[in-house]
Amino acid sequence: MAVDAVIAVACLANAVIQSIVNERFFWYMPLVAGAASAALLWRRRYPFWVTQVVGVCTIVQAMTGALGDLPPAQLVVTYTFAALCPPKERLIAAAGTFVGVMLSVGVPQEKVLNLGLVGIAFTAAYALGVGARARRDRIAMLEERAARLAEGQVAAATRERERIAREMHDIMAHSMSMVVIQAEAGPVAVRTDPDKAEEVFDTISETAREALAQLRRALGVLRAEEGGASRRPPPGLEALPALVDDVRHAGLEATLEVDGEPRPVPSDLAVTAYRIVQEALTNTVRHAAADQVRVRLSWRDGALDVEVRDDGRGAFGGGGGGAGLGLVGMRERVAASGGELAAGPGPGGDGYRVTASLPLA
CATH class of the missing domain: 1.25.40 (Serine Threonine Protein Phosphatase 5, Tetratricopeptide repeat)
Incomplete structure (x- = not known):
């Protein structure tokens, strides 16, 4: 003003x-x-x-x-x-x-000769105004672009935090459950079967080291100077037999079945399948009081079906239908892959079953 x-x-x-x-x-x-x-x-x-x-x-x-x-x-x-x-x-x-x-x-006839000068002055004024408008529009466009970029960065950071939280939950819940179970069995094995006790402590050591390695990957703290040899990829379908063996060492009768012809899958889908099995087995070990658990992979033309079924007491920890954070994380992983997940009592109300259908396309 x-x-x-x-x-x-x-x-x-x-x-x-x-x-x-x-x-x-x-x-x-x-x-x-x-x-x-x-x-x-x-x-x-x-x-x-x-x-x-x-x-x-x-x-x-x-x-x-x-x-x-x-x-x-x-x-x-x-x-x-x-x-x-x-x-x-x-x-x-x-x-x-x-x-x-x-x-x-x-x-006014005496001003006709000034027409050129006046025209130049008004053209210059109009051009300056157009330039000011273009500059203001560009500034607004850049501000909007910066705001969108900032929103994208915030969204990316949020997604990364959620990914790390899911990874840490899956890693810690499974690994620490295995460690606790083996540690509780250790004193008994020391008194009755020293060879078995040695095996138990070896399992604890391996489980803890693997959990530490996965945590380092999840948190992204590996440094470039550590070299490429230390950078192992995240676990996928090839790691499922070892995962089932861990549960078997914990005292359950665990089996892994594969139907159909296995095919190469994207790494993110393989990690999703692994984490689903890992979380379901962890819940079985911690909450289901089960004697048997079965992991089944079914390869179809356009999808990979994953099923984990136990003969335990049903809903994990009385959670009723998967209200825990682990099942929430599984649903988010499956939804991100464009698949579907179901969790609930097995046929006839016996045990608990987690099923996921992951599209391969």
């Missing part, structure tokens, strides 16, 4: 000085020039209407001969409507300005 007030005062002073120099200072001239200059105070809020008010005042000054060679207020509103008006209003204002310039310069 302060800048526009200074511009308005400068335009009024210029109009008065030009009328005095041209010896055309009439009593109404300050009123007309003052109205045109005062309208500039609202040029940013109402550019189209201010352009009309200033245009009328400029034509009145031109018709009475009180207008100088260049109307400063009209130049200012030309810049303003070029910078701020929408396309339709900008076109109307430009046409009106052209007509007004022709009337202001053409009617």
Whole structure:
């Protein structure tokens, strides 16, 4: 507002000085020039209407001969409507300005020679306004792009945190369950079967080391200087036999069955299948009080079906249908792969069964 007030005062002073120099200072001239200059105070809020008010005042000054060679207020509103008006209003204002310039310069015959100078001045004012609008639009576009980029970064960070949380839950829940079970069996084995005790402690050691390696991968703390040899890929379908062996060492009768012809699958889908089996076996070991558990992979034309079924007491820990975080994580993994997951009591209400269908396409 302060800048526009200074511009308005400068335009009024210029109009008065030009009328005095041209010896055309009439009593109404300050009123007309003052109205045109005062309208500039609202040029940013109402550019189209201010352009009309200033245009009328400029034509009145031109018709009475009180207008100088260049109307400063009209130049200012030309810049303003070029910078701020929408396309339709900008076109109307430009046409009106052209007509007004022709009337202001053409009617007083002595000013016809100034047409080239006036045309250049108005063209420059309009071009400056267009440049200002383009710069403002570009800034808005860059700000929007930066906002979208920031939103994308936040979303990516959120997805990464969720991925790490799922990985850590799956790793810790399974590995620590195996360690706890083996550790509880260790003292008994020490007293009754030293060879079995040695095997138990070896299993604890291997399980803990594998959990540590998987945690390091999940958290992304492997350094480049550690070399490529230490960078093992995340576990996939080829690691399922070892996973079933871990459960077997924990005292359950665990089996792995494969139907159909195995085929290469994307690494993310293989990890999803592995984590589903891992979480289901972990829940069986921790909560189901089961004696037997069966893992079954069924290869179909367009999908891989995964089933984990035990003969335990049903819903894990009384959770009823998988209210635990582990099953939530499994559902998220399967949904991200475009598949379907179901968890609930087995046929006839015996035991518990987790099934997932993962599309191979």
